[in-house]
Amino acid sequence: MKSETLFKKSKDLLPGGVSSPVRAFQPYPFFAKEGIGSHLWDVDGKRYIDYCLAYGPLILGHAAPNIINPVHNQLKKGTAFGVPTENEIELAKIVVDKVPCAEMIRFVNSGTEATMSAIRLARGFTGKNKIVKFEGSYHGAHDYVLVKSGSGATCLPDSAGVPSNTTENTLSVPFNDEEALIELIEAQGLDIAAIILEPVMGNIGCIEPKPGYLKFLREITVENDILLIFDEVITGFRISEGGAQEYYGVIPDLVTLGKIIGGGFPMGAFAGSKEIMEKISPLGNVYQAGTFNGNPISITAGLNTLKQLDSNFYMDINKKGELLRNGIKDILQDLKLEFNLAGIGSMFQIYFTAEEVYDYQDAKKADVDKFMTYFHELLKENVFIPPSQFECCFLSKAHSSTDLTDTLTSMESALKMILE
Ligand SMILES: *Cc1c(COP(=O)(O)O)cnc(C)c1O
Secondary structure (H helix, E strand, O other): OHHHHHHHHHHHHOHHHOOOHHHOOOOOOOOEEEEEEOEEEEOOOOEEEEOOHHHOOOOOOEOOHHHHHHHHHHHHHOOOOOOOOHHHHHHHHHHHHHOOOOOEEEEEOOHHHHHHHHHHHHHHHHOOOEEEEEOOOOOOOOHHHOOOOOHHHHHOOOOOOOOHHHHOOEEEEOOOOHHHHHHHHHHHHHHEEEEEEOOOEOOOOOEOOOOOHHHHHHHHHHHOOOEEEEEOOOOEOOOEOOHHHHHHOOOOOEEEEOHHHHOOOOOEEEEEOHHHHOOEOOOOOEOOOOOOOOOHHHHHHHHHHHOOOOHHHHHHHHHHHHHHHHHHHHHHHHOOOOOEEEEEOOEEEEEOOOOOOOOHHHHHOOOHHHHHHHHHHHHHOOEEOOOOOOOOEEOOOOOOHHHHHHHHHHHHHHHHHHHO
């Protein structure tokens, strides 16, 4: 197997043989050769139906022609300028039109940079120091937020190398628990600059907010002069045109974006009202900068992606999500497996537990061994999902009804193996 040979080489050169931790799985990850539409081919010529989709960005599928052609054209004209381009304005306008809380936006290079900068901005704007995050939420890999973090950090919730006086200012509470937050704010509310959350948690599986919970967060933050930051790096342009804030009708002060906004290229962004965003340098005194900010290639890819995401698009893709979830549910019920099938729109995940999953502690009670059996059996069946219970699966525009039918057949075989 070529992937196995490549992994042996890469282990010697890259820590764990990979460039980002969740990509490492046993016995070795397959190496990608190419992706087209809903399919991903490995270097051994095996084809997978892809529900990882690079962990979320590829909402139009791999190598979407409507992205690749304009990007080709832009490549020929230059790849970085260090001065503004007209496309930046066009993309900014689209985001401002689509995303309710956005009046002004700063483009950065990743979701990590987006949350790091948005938190700095919230601190600069309020003059306060502490932030609140939720257990199991993931906001990237920088120091402020590596406290009880989700995604790949679920097995390493509190990273080494982060000074304790940094994380002293990062408080965490369970998601969907009003009492815990009320208590925390009563104790330390005066110095809390912001609450940051994934409105649908997508880095600990997939956990929706309880009805009314986001509204509760909006009210308690207004009452206590705390900024509310929705980290919509996953949900932005995923669950609706305007993201979770539009879907749930709760408008935060700041939003962080990533993944889909770059159209398959590296990009992130944060946005909010003019009053807050004007505190960013060069206008204000909160510093933020980047050589590749607003990179013309990423901007072109993002622009041509977002142009395609209208309300019909979400009707279609969300219908596919529902179809797939219903199919999976039927299989799980027929097999009499204990499960909790999570998901919304074009996102889904299975927890192998009969219990409700409302937060990090609930998610961690699911049977991870069963999940890994399911993952490996699916892989044999040519279906690729993220190799972790604590990630979320995604659909793209490119997934056909044949793909969905084939996937359900594969899932049935894979899930049967759990009973063996
Ligand atoms: C992926 C992710 C990030 C980090 O984005 P990167 O581009 O990987 O730095 C931040 N927040 C959420 C919710 C994410 O899912």
